[in-house]
Each structure stands twice: as C-alpha cells, then as structure tokens.
C-alpha cells in the first residue's frame with residue numbers, strides 16, 4: 445500500500461506553510477475584530493442551509509487556507525466588541541497558542557508518563573486557585589468544562605456524606621441536593637445522572653434580588669427529611685447564569701455546617717472573581733466550601749474548555765472515583781497526585797493546564813484580575829446607563845457582567861414580551877450585535893454578558909439605539925403582528 449498520502453498529511457513543511465497562513469488569518473481577524481471593524485458579529489444562517497453548504501463544500505477540493513477563511517466568515521466573532529452574548533471568553537491569543545500546542549502534541553494526561561510537563565504544570569495552576577480561594581489544605585484538578593466539573597463535585601459530595609457505599613453497592617436510600625431555582629441547568633442534570641430523580645433536586649426559591657432565599661433553607665431541608673430523603677449537599681451559585689447574582693455563600697456555609705452536609709460552589713462563571721481585588725468580596729465565604737468549580741473559558745480568557753475542580757480537603761479530591769485499571773496504575777491505595785486519571789472523569793484529556801499557564805507565564809495572575817474587573821465594571825456601567833434611559837427597564841441592578849433588561853418605550857406592558865422577543869430575533873438576523881435572552885420570574889428579558897474587555901460605552905449606546913430602531917420598525921408593522 446502506498447503511504448504517500450500519510451507522508452503528505454504529516455509533512456512538516458506543509459504544516460509550517462498552512463500554520464503561517466492560519467496564524468496570519470487569525471491575527472488579522474483579531475486586529476480587525478478588536479477594533480470593531482467588521483460590520484457584523486455573526487451572520488445568521490438557518491441550520492439546514494448551513495448544513496447544505498458544508499455538504500456541498502466537502503464534495504470539492506479546497507485549499508486549507510480557503511477552508512479556514514470560509515470557516516472564519518461563517519463563525520461568530522467573539523472578539524468583536526459588539527459580541528455581548530453568551531458567557532464565553534474572548535480568548536487571549538497566548539492561550540489559543542497553548543491550545544494549538546496541546547492539540548498537536550496530544551499528551552494524553554491520564555498517567556504522568558503520558559504528559560509529564562503538563563501534569564506538573566496542572567499542579568502549579570491548581571496551587572494558584574487553592575491559594576486565591578484561601579484554602580489551607582486544598583487540592584484539585586482540571587476537567588473538561590463546568591458541567592462535568594459540577595457532576596464530579598456532586599459525586600465527591602455523595603461519597604463523603606451519603607450513609608451508603610453507593611459506589612460499590614448502588615442506591616438503597618433516597619438522596620437529595622439543595623440548589624437555587626436560578627442555578628445552571630447542569631446541576632439539575634448532574635443530580636439526575638446520579639439517580640436522585642426530580643424529587644431529589646430541591647429547588648429553593650430566590651429572593652427579590654434573585655439570590656437563593658437563605659431564610660427558606662431550614663424549612664425545605666426539614667420537609668426533605670420528612671419525605672424520607674437524606675440531603676447530601678447544598679449548592680451556591682457564584683453567580684447564577686441568568687442574572688449574574690451571587691448567592692450568599694457565608695450563610696449557605698453556616699447552614700451546611702449546621703446540617704453536616706456538603707457545601708459546593710458553582711463558580712463556573714464568577715468564581716474567577718477571587719482574582720479581582722475589587723470584586724472578590726462577592727465570594728465571601730468561598731473558602732468554607734467543600735468544593736468549588738471555576739471555568740477558565742468564561743472569565744479567565746482561556747480557550748475552551750477547561751475547568752478547575754477544587755476541594756477544601758485534599759483527600760476529597762482523590763475520593764470520587766476508586767477504580768482499578770492495572771494497565772494504567774498499580775497502586776490503587778496510593779493517591780499519586782501525578783496520575784490524574786485517578787481523579788478525573790476523563791481518561792484521555794487535553795493538556796488544558798497550558799491554557800492557564802501560558803497566560804500566567806506571559807502576564808502573571810494580574811491578567812485575571814484585570815479581565816474580571818474590567819468586565820464587571822462594564823456590566824455595572826451598562827446597568828447605570830439603562831437605568832437612566834426612559835425607554836428601557838432593568839430586570840435587576842447588575843452585580844457582575846451579566847445585565848438583563850427590556851425595551852419598554854411607550855408600549856403597553858402586555859406587549860413587552862412579544863416586542864422584546866422580536867427585538868432579540870431581529871438582532872440575531874441582523875448580526876451587528878450578538879445578545880441573548882432569558883426569562884426571569886416568568887417575564888422575558890434581553891440578556892447581555894460583557895465578555896470582551898474592549899466593549900465600551902460607545903457600543904452600549906449603539907446597542908440601545910439599534911434596539912430603539914428595531915422597536916420603531918415593529919411599531920410601524922404593529923397591525924400585522926397584532927399588538
């Protein structure tokens with residue numbers, strides 16, 4: 445059999461040529477998007493049409509350069525200052541380079557010998573998190589995203605608190621976790637994966653400020669006991685996804701201690717505020733949590749996906765999975781910090797520690813402080829601006845970089861939802877801005893998250909003007925949409 449194709453695919457000179465072209469393309473994209481030059485953040489194309497496009501594309505031969513150029517044109521531009529949508533970082537280029545390195549080297553990371561440098565680097569990264577949380581005996585590891593990280597932490601909670609040895613014997617008793625009704629859906633998903641069922645997820649209502657009602661914890665807990673459940677954990681959101689509001693971690697911690705249950709903090713979005721000298725006060729009490737998760741690819745500028753799972757007690761970070769795998773490690777009773785597969789869901793995992801370390805190496809942890817601080821400042825500035833604007837209404841005063849609001853103008857209140865839904869759809873199809881939406885206490889709101897440190901007051905003003913323009917057009921067509 446000819447190996448010519450394989451030789452071509454692994455040709456170092458070709459890699460350099462195509463790599464140089466790709467970096468040039470991305471560097472130019474970065475320069476232009478950072479300045480907001482492209483007129484669109486996204487080009488809305490319905491899924492079936494996009495699918496047809498790529499189905500046709502693959503039938504013909506295209507250069508790698510053409511492929512990446514076409515791909516770029518058809519992708520959402522998260523480095524554009526008018527990208528104010530979902531919570532995904534405007535990746536710091538150095539982190540993207542580290543990801544490229546990881547992708548090409550492909551060190552597997554399950555066992556130390558399959559990723560020696562990246563394993564040791566992971567420990568350095570974890571040390572940085574542990575220190576900034578304020579844990580004295582903490583430890584942890586990195587995993588593939590907040591969803592998996594929350595599940596990992598919930599499994600650790602079950603291991604530590606449940607009366608039964610579920611890992612070996614399966615479920616005998618009914619278990620439950622307590623969580624805010626505003627928590628990210630992945631906590632609910634984790635509980636269901638663990639077999640807790642709908643009734644094992646005790647959703648605590650939020651107060652007027654959308655934080656978990658700590659005054660209600662006792663009653664919900666007692667009701668769960670009455671219903672025959674063992675409550676194993678309570679989860680605090682830092683912050684919750686829809687609103688950007690932080691739960692009161694100190695009060696939750698006191699409750700968890702009193703009931704001898706696990707206290708977990710979902711800091712996927714805003715746990716990174718531990719690095720911000722200005723905003724770390726929002727996380728008061730985080731050092732009392734038994735476990736914390738923090739995403740790099742949200743507020744820390746790393747490329748996706750990489751999440752730190754941190755534990756107050758070192759031993760807990762080893763306790764979740766106890767499995768023998770003789771082809772990987774011999775000693776199951778030895779923690780072996782350097783054989784990360786013992787502690788993570790993943791067997792093979794990417795060299796995700798590099799994405800943090802490259803930033804630390806180039807800019808120090810000051811980068812994380814600056815990034816969180818600038819973005820939270822932007823959210824609050826936008827909140828103040830909206831408050832002063834007679835045509836708009838805030839859902840709540842923003843605490844972080846997540847801002848929920850709606851256009852009200854001179855509309856009758858019963859049409860708010862219809863008009864704002866239309867505004868969001870028109871914005872998506874127009875593509876100049878990218879923002880999203882949410883429903884809070886049954887009411888529809890536009891939702892923005894400031895993820896790009898270069899989004900400024902001018903963009904905020906342009907966004908509100910744009911929305912007003914769309915609302916005007918909707919008004920003109922109002923008979924047609926039956927207002």
Ligand SMILES: Cc1ncc(COP(=O)(O)O)c(C=O)c1O
Pocket residue numbers: 531588589590591592594628630681682683684685710711712713739749751
């Ligand atoms: C509070 C919170 N937790 C968990 C997640 C899930 O994280 P990931 O997208 O990294 O899986 C998100 C995502 O938005 C989130 O906001």
